[in-house]
Amino acid sequence: MAEQGARQMLPEAQKYVESVEAATAVRNAAVGAAEEKYPRRYGYGEEEARQARAFNEEVNKAYATCADVQAAAWGALKASADPLVKWIAENCADYREQAQCVLAALPATVDELDDLADTNDWCNVWNDFRQQAIDAGVMPGINPPSPARKAVFERIDQEACCRMDPSAQRRIGKALDALIQEALTAAPSPTR
Numbered sequence: 001m002a003e004q005g006a007r008q009m010l011p012e013a014q015k016y017v018e019s020v021e022a023a024t025a026v027r028n029a030a031v032g033a034a035e036e037k038y039p040r041r042y043g044y045g046e047e048e049a050r051q052a053r054a055f056n057e058e059v060n061k062a063y064a065t066c067a068d069v070q071a072a073a074w075g076a077l078k079a080s081a082d083p084l085v086k087w088i089a090e091n092c093a094d095y096r097e098q099a100q101c102v103l104a105a106l107p108a109t110v111d112e113l114d115d116l117a118d119t120n121d122w123c124n125v126w127n128d129f130r131q132q133a134i135d136a137g138v139m140p141g142i143n144p145p146s147p148a149r150k151a152v153f154e155r156i157d158q159e160a161c162c163r164m165d166p167s168a169q170r171r172i173g174k175a176l177d178a179l180i181q182e183a184l185t186a187a188p189s190p191t192r
Contacts, residue, residue, distance in 0.1 A: 012080045013103035019073035020100065023066045030062035070096075082106070083138040092129060098122060110142055127166035149176065 009017070038055040040048050074096065077089035085103065092099040098120070105116055110130075117126035130139065137144040145153075156172070157163045164172070 009104060010080075010082055010085060010106045012077060012082065012085055013106055016073045016077055017100060017104050020070050023069035023073075027062045027066035030065075031059050034058040034062070077103075084133065084140060087133055087136055087138040091132065095125065095129075098125070107140065110139055131166065145173075149173070152176065 008014075034055050037058075038051040041051040041055045042048060074089060074093065077085055080086045080089065084106065088099050088102065101116060101120065102113060105113065108116070113130070114126075117123070117130075133139045134142050135144055153164070153169060153172070
């Protein structure tokens with residue numbers, strides 16, 4: 001993402017990020033105003049109890065409004081023409097904070113997204129979602145694994161003492177790609 005400053009964020013991702021940030025700013029301003037409006041909300045008297053109830057009502061309303069705006073913005077992502085943005089909206093709702101980081105980074109290469117995940121220590125969750133996105137065919141620059149490639153990795157897992165971690169799968173996948181490329185470009189040699 002070193003190049004992200006030179007690239008523009010995808011329009012639907014930018015709209016989402018701006019909507020979330022604006023809703024959060026409005027919510028924070030409303031909470032701050034309520035704090036000033038109800039300074040005597042702590043205590044045991046009747047006035048303190050009235051202020052505490054009014055404060056809680058205003059804060060709850062601010063949080064609910066913010067959540068509604070954020071949910072609508074998230075829902076709008078599901079109509080995206082970008083397959084990865086749409087996939088994120090449909091599959092990553094439980095990880096919206098992390099998804100927002102990914103959305104803000106797009107367009108990005110898979111390596112850049114892997115770096116973002118490493119920087120933010122998303123290892124296990126990222127590896128699961130990354131593989132699901134690859135399998136769905138929405139990860140930029142990566143074709144979904146063919147049945148033969150899946151069979152190779154399954155065979156390696158069966159023959160090994162433990163399952164390969166995703167980084168090992170990526171390294172072996174790159175080696176397989178290089179081998180395939182070499183086989184496609186090499187001159188035919190006589191067989192014995």
